[in-house]
Amino acid sequence: MSGQIYIQDLSMHSDLKLPSASCSPVIDPHVSPDGTMLAYVRDNELHVFNLTRYISKQLTSGANGHMITHGLSEYIAQEEMERKNGYWWSLDSKYIAFTEVDYSGIPPFRIMHQGKSSVGSEAQEDHSYPFAGGPNVKVRLGVVSATGGPITWMDLLCGERGQANNEEYLARVCWMHRNILTAQVMNRSHSNLKILKFDIKTGQRKVILEEVNETWINLHDCFTPLDKVNTRYPGGFIWSSEKTGFRHLYLHNSDGKCVGPITQGEWMVEQVVGVNEASGIVYFTGTLDSPLECHLYGANLFPDADNPLPVPFRLTHGKGKHVVVLDHQMQRFVDIYDSLGSLPKVTMHSLSDGSLIVPLYEQPLSIPRFKKLQLQPPDVIQVESKDGTTLYGALYKPDSARFGPPPYKTMIQVYGGPSVQLVSDSWINTVDMRAQYWRSRGILVWKVSLLIKI
Template sequence: MTVTDETVMDVLDGSDCFPIEEIVHYPLPGYGAPTSVAFSPDDSLVTYLYSSENTLNRNLFSFDPTTGKQDLLFNPPGGGLDEDNLSAEEKLRRERLRERGLGVTRYEWVKTGPHENAVMVPLPAGIYFQNLSSQPQLKLQSAPTSPVIDPHLSPDGSMLSYVRDNELHVLDLLQNESKQITFGADGKTLTHGVAEYIAQEEMDRRHGYWWSLDSKFIAFTQVDSSAIPNFTIVHQGHSTTGPDAQEDHAYPFAGGPNANVRLGVVSANGGEVTWMDVFCGGKDQANHDEEYLARVNWMHGNILTAQVLNRSHSKLKILKFDIQTGEREVLLVEEHDTWVSLHDCFTPLDKGLGKFSGGFIWASEKTGFKHLYLHDASGKCLEPITQGDWMVEQIAGVNEAAGLVYFTGTLDSPLECHLYCTKLFPDENCALPLKLTKGKGKHVVVIDHQMRRYIDIHDSLDYPPRISLCDLQDGSVIMPLYEQPLAVTKNKKLQLQPPEIFEVQAKDGTTLYGVLYKPDATKFGPPPYKTMVSVYGGPSVQLACDSWVNTVDMRAQHLRSKGILVWKMDNRGSARRGIKFEGAVKNNFGLLDAEDQVSGAEWLIKQGLTKAGHIGIYGWSYGGYLSAISLCRFPDVFRCAISGAPVTSWDGYDTFYTEKYMGLPTENQSGYAFGAVLHHVPDLNGKLLLVHGLIDENVHFRHTARLVNALVAARKPYELLIFPDARHMPRPVKDRLYMEERIWDFIKRTL
């Protein structure tokens, strides 16, 4: 029988081997694996969050590698965290973290004595402590109107710090007495110990305070957002009106003022605050040298350091403070014409190794790729620790006594991530770093305190996450800790075939990587096929990689099961390829990123895989933006687009992200104009579905509303799917299921 569009659609509508409900089920197949894996302080136990029912509702378990015994360490009273018992503050923090987990979502180990360990578990009801040999104890109660925010143990385990009512508090665990140690917050525009919106959303700085290593002091931020006009979001789906049906956010729009941020130090016992000589934000000049407080770190000897970034992202300074006087000195200056990206690789060297005493490891992209460098106590760069046309991602551990650094990076492939070991003090016969992890794909590692073993969480396109205990000396597996035989059965039932990875050339010859989900030719006939392009395309994100997350891209697999070819490709501007590759979009969002996606589509047509004239594109957030602007700019290539929570004009997004990549609106007027979807609406010919939550506090619904105004003015048809109670992404299963049904209906009608 000849396979036609009509017979394919008959198969699509009659096929139930891949129910659409599978797209919205969490955790994804294979991702019911343990998370938040850690070693106990004495390295005798491995702990992790896990659901034996394969749900998002996780408990805390422990595993003894010596005996092979697994125990339920903490079962949260009342079921723990769910979406209905969270304070408004915690709901917004979960949005910043993109957190979906329930039950127990985090914990910290505390050493309570030489032979006894305990864990601290924060829950909506309060802070619980679980001794390994006793019942859980509620140490500190929380309340919806006065929640406990961001609790952390002091390094010596004797105190618990937390934020309540925008002030910093410390609970003495021995005396069971709590003390407020900061004062003056007004609960509206002035806060203490809380990371501001920009820090949480864009800087990957989740905290607003930091314990000194000796547990005697706390450094904290004072954030004054009074210079930022409030942006009001109305809950249009509420049955009531008034103050309870709206929320105000100090949202710093591109070109506008940021929050003023100061850095103070106070004794853990309370007392007078010493303010450090640094003042960030509050100015909108492009040349403001200290606009953002990016990172704060303590070094031994109670030396406090802070990383401050200028408004244009071209210069970062590491400042070192005397906490008694607040006086500062500049330890290091990092500059780059493209931009300086933030990271967490600053690592003090504190073991007193001769001339390196008080020195530190730093990561820089000055060669075009992020590499590690050794600096002395004065900040002088002594030598590179790593080098080459690949990048270091994170420092996993440092063994100063042995002179070794352990890090994850892309030495083997930009599509993979491995653990490597190299010399802390390179010699003239510098060899390539030693790869410790085995097997292609992505490896996430946790090294024990004694620098002898590590946990390897390994996945690839072919395998869901598996967890092993490994020897840090040679990477050999000591014992497997977790395998997933049950996932295989479901994968076979749903016919989850791993996608294939291909290389495509951009117009300038740059190699681009893409992953391809090809329909079953025995069911749908040979190619070419109708095609949907799945896209993100923005900086700091990589889609095309050798990871199980691509195999369980359930929307892509669902479309493949319906006879639709799915393609996702990382255009220039995406992550993990070096600063030249990512910096190609500087000042020009919507230009080369969209053109690279066209190159991918043209490659598919040339390979005979895709039907010309039957290509759609879909994405969320930056991917929603890129979908919409690609549909408008290239009407001869893309027939339809699904644009989820899109930025439609960059003057309506936040300062930090937008100005890093696009500069100030007043200094890049042509770039902002060209990069706005609104600018290209007159060229729209294809079908467009817009999807957005009305209370999205990240990419405001205002973006979609402005685009709708432009579509109406140009008399262009569009479809709109609104979720009145959703933020940046719908959370309830019923909402996500409805969304997927509408998306599939749109694709069937328009592709």
């Protein structure tokens, strides 16, 4: 598509190509919540295209050629923090919050293409790469009207050493109702995280929540603003924290004060997938039934301090890892799931009780390639560490009929960082082709998930 944007009206069966003022590609396009506008980045500047009037407008300026980008996330945000976006539509489609990233303080790093037959610019590329211990990019957060006009800069500057030691990284940005803008900022050692609330007219800020952990704080996407029409906690939000050693959901009021826990226990909440404020239910995925599986659950949104927390109710069926998508009416959900012994399936269910509505897709097992590869699910084992913690491992055993009895040469696969789980009851472990290859060569592979205690 050559970096161009095409818009199709399904009722008219016609295509509309976004007008191009240059040969530069369109990057990261997003339709506004009301469906009338399309925002995108071109030449490091933020633009908006009106889908009803077919007019494009540039909202920012001064970036191109000055080591600055507007509306694009920087390398560390994308690679290490899972923040892919550099701009965000307000809920009413009237404003766009965006990042200004300044790379001028980062020395360029040249990468040579050793296999190129030619020399010169085609055989090399330069990047502003932030090496460990060196300076990071400087990031500002601005807000501009979707129709254009002056930019209001929020009281925030990440990456400025000595000025904001606890605000090295802009980790998350989220709009709340009534056009309240929030941002999550984190220090360089990942031991301090703050949620800031901004007045978009003045840029003034207020800290509404702060978490401190001397070891590590895992980033997540569980911050969920509540609707402004909620009469019990208007302007409140759902937050998740690992302050008990396990990630759980908590209800906070508009000032950031914790009202109480929504979930508890020795298991982990993975992700908030939907909230029905009218019925007072929050839907989330988690590991309540097994640390090797992930299921959809529902829990009471508004905790009752006078009574014990009820156990969340499970809505998905069958073993393995479940990824779900809820409809906007909070009536149904689509479940994409698999396990070590079963290929991915897609089904639709009722959100009220999890009952099956209709199967959507199932991969047949009789695929010639599967038979040729002779894939064998690994054996899941448990190992107790010195402090009594249970660690889970996956063993890919060679065929004893071909390679004889054990012991075998052994390869150990681990991941030493936080928030990554290698071993689970999921098809991805069965189709780990590297592990399966070594197994087919007579080598035992032991994959283990380490526990990073915080």
